[in-house]
Amino acid sequence: MSDISGANDSQDAAAVAAQLLAAGAPFDALQLVALREDAAALALRGIALAQIGDLERGIELLRRARARFADADKLAKARCILAEAEIRLALRDFRTASRLLAGLAGAFGDLQDRFNAAHAVLLEARLLMLTGRIGEAGQRLDTEMPLIMPASLRAAHLLLRAEIAARRARAQEAALLLADAVALAGDHAMLRAQAAALGEALERPVARTAGGRLLVLREVEELLASGALVLDLGRQVLGCDGIHVDFTGRPILLMLLQMLAEQCPSDVTRDTLVQRVFGAREVDEGYRNRLRVEMSRLRRHVGGTAAVRSTARGYRLVPLRGGDVVVLSPPIASPEARLLGLLSDGEAWSSFALAAALGASQRSVQRGLAALMREGQAGPVGDGRLRRWVARPLAGVTPNLLLVAATGTGDTKDMR
Known part of the structure; x- marks a missing residue:
């Protein structure tokens, strides 16, 4: 009888510890499971240590817990994988996080654990965002989510949406999402800290004009809506009237566009473009041919925002909507x-x-x-x-x- 009572006590302690972790109270949770070595306690200790900041130790305990859970306990093993994936994201170990998350949301769905399925989708979206795939991150969050979710999970969902909106220079949308997230976060210390950090970020300079004026995100959003053709070198985006052209992973095209935008409405000579972009000491026909190829690519890529016109000396940028051309740089004056x-x-x-x-x-x-x-x-x-x-x-x-x-x-x- 005492053995059964002890088992029930252990289960109760694990349940309470799990609730404390969900509420953002890792130290309180640790007091309940610190001396236990069963699989559930190891998993909870690993998550608690990760929340406190000991990420490597957290991974070690989660892996031990996963090995101790019975093969038939697929749900418990999947939860260990999910927790490790989140720690890997915190460690910026994108390769391992991607491998762990592959198919995990679907696996939770098959196991009828819709809340952790939703959490896995959040982590997938965060991974996409952290690796620069903002559009894909937003699309992943559009996946059908449970209508009823714990407040902390809904708050995390809104915070990620707010962060994605901020990276798209949608300051008003980000602020509204952030306010909703704060209301749901309640007393959850970690979620409130994350919300506070994002709120402060929305009020700090995110860009610098050619004249040296610092702009907060709200001012960048207003500039993009003003009809001006805006080249944001920090985000590597060309924007005008709701159209955004991404130059991520296209450094040559971005350098060419920057030179044309900075000199607009004047043109830039072919020799200057070749020397600056390709690093050529002497301009020959081979470099001129390469420039023609890259300019052709640039014309196609800028889409409906601008035209790249040939001149007798070189090339110039022409905004299709007739507005000003504004080049924004990062507020940090550093090549890196x-x-x-x-x-x-x-x-x-x-x-x-x-x-x-x-x-x-x-x-x-x-x-x-x-x-x-x-x-x-x-x-x-x-x-x-x-x-x-x-x-x-x-x-x-x-x-x-x-x-x-x-x-x-x-x-x-x-x-x-």
Whole structure:
């Protein structure tokens, strides 16, 4: 009889610990499971330690728990995988997170666990956002979600939508979503902290005009709605009247467009374009042919926002709607502004994750990291394959909203 009573006590303690974790109280949860070694307790301890910040130890305990659960307990094993995937996102281990999340939402659906299925969808969307695929992240969140969800899960859902809206320069939409998320977060400390960070980000400068004026996100949104043709170098987007053309992963086209936009309405000579964009010391027919090919690609890519016209000397940019041309730069005056913006979200990044998020080669990322280290703005932690990079917090600016599409103000910490 005592054995049965003890088992029930253990189950009750695990249930209470799970509720505490869902409410964002990891220290209280740890007190209930700290000395236990059964599978459920190991999983709960792993999640609690991850919420506190000991991510590597959290992964270790979750893997031990997953191994101890019986093969027939597919739901418990799936929940361990989901929790590890969320930690991997916090560690910016995108490759492992992607592998763990593959098919997981569907698996939870088959197991009739709709809440964790919804949470898996949130993590998939966050992974897409962190790796620069903002459009796909928004589409993933449009997946049918349960009509009835825990308040913390609904708050996390709204926070992610708000962050995506902010990265699309939709300040008003982001603010409304954020207000709804705060109302749902209640006393959940981690969700409230995440909401507060995003709220502060919406009020900090996210861009700089050619004249040096700093703009907050609301002003960028107003500029995009004004009829002006806006080239946002931080987000790598050309926008006008609701049309947005993404230049992520197209560095040559972006450099050409930037040079034309900065000189508009004047033209830029072919020789200047070749020397600046291709780094040519001497301009020959081969480089001119290459320029013609890239300009043809640029014409197709700018779509209905602008035209690229040939002149006797070179090329010029013509806004199709006749408005002004405005070039916005990141508020951080540094060649590595986008890289520094990613690092400044407070998480530790591997060079591989940085390259994936920026759509750049690891070699170029490593050169940028070396430059930031020389300037004392970033530094490595760990050695070899475990090496990660962190940066000092940047006061007064919001670098993580400037990036092409990627990076967030932290990860959803509502571990389950």
